[in-house]
Amino acid sequence: MAGRGSATGQPVEPVAHPKRAHYLICLGMGATVGFVAAFGESFYGALAFPVLIFSQTLFPIVVAVAVAPLVEEPAKTLGLLLLKEEEKLTFEIADWTILGSLSGIGFGFMENVVYAVGVLGYGVNVSLTLFLMRGLLTAPLHGITATLTGFGIGLWQKSGNARLLLIPLIAAMVIHGSFNLLASII
């Protein structure tokens, strides 16, 4: 793949901008993670298990506000990490943010598909309405948070300092958690 050393050992020109395949990889990886995350409570809900001892009503709120952002935000950028760490590709910071956006949108889209299928029992109309509403509301939210994480990955690549990824990643988790808290309150 472009951006790595060639088979003959000759260095290859670094990739200036991502190719279509890179965008698709990020979108697809985001969607794959979103599919898994849509069944979230079964997988990572257990992390909030101690809360169940104190309050049963608080449990879903803690899962949504604290556990989900903690697990989903790093997971959402698996596609970007694949390109950076495995394929050793180098892009501009602005390119990493676009890749992050696509990853988040893929995540949000697939999560919404699973949720919409989950309410099919209430009727196709309810399912489609939920898909439309979440497609407009939560898909861009995941895009926004993944954009920030993508920016962090860009900073990491430029500086070689992985700690620079932490600030945007934490900001993404806080935004995601705040959104879920607002949704829980309403």
Add this chain to the structure above:
Amino acid sequence: MKPAKRSSLLRAVTLPLSILLFWQALGWIAFGLLEPSISRSVGSPVDASLVLTVGIAMAIVTAALGLFFLYYHATTSQGDFVPHGKTIHKCLNCGHTIPIDTSTCPYCGSRTLF
């Protein structure tokens, strides 16, 4: 002569963020209008007027943020990451920071660097 735009590293996130925020502003309006009917259908009705108020308020906030990021994008130029400890020039003409191995300012073409 047109003044040079301020260089900012954060500009990289502003365009995608503004697009996504405008997209989400539509989502908040959809939330205000559609959420009551969805909740009613699944058997857990919500306060429709509260949901609509929150939806509209959040749509305004989100769109305002989107406009801010768009303005930031339009009024800045993309800055590059400059590691700490690396010697840099500063252009006396436009004020941009430039890597040490550059003799001419890439932003305004000036040779007056320090």
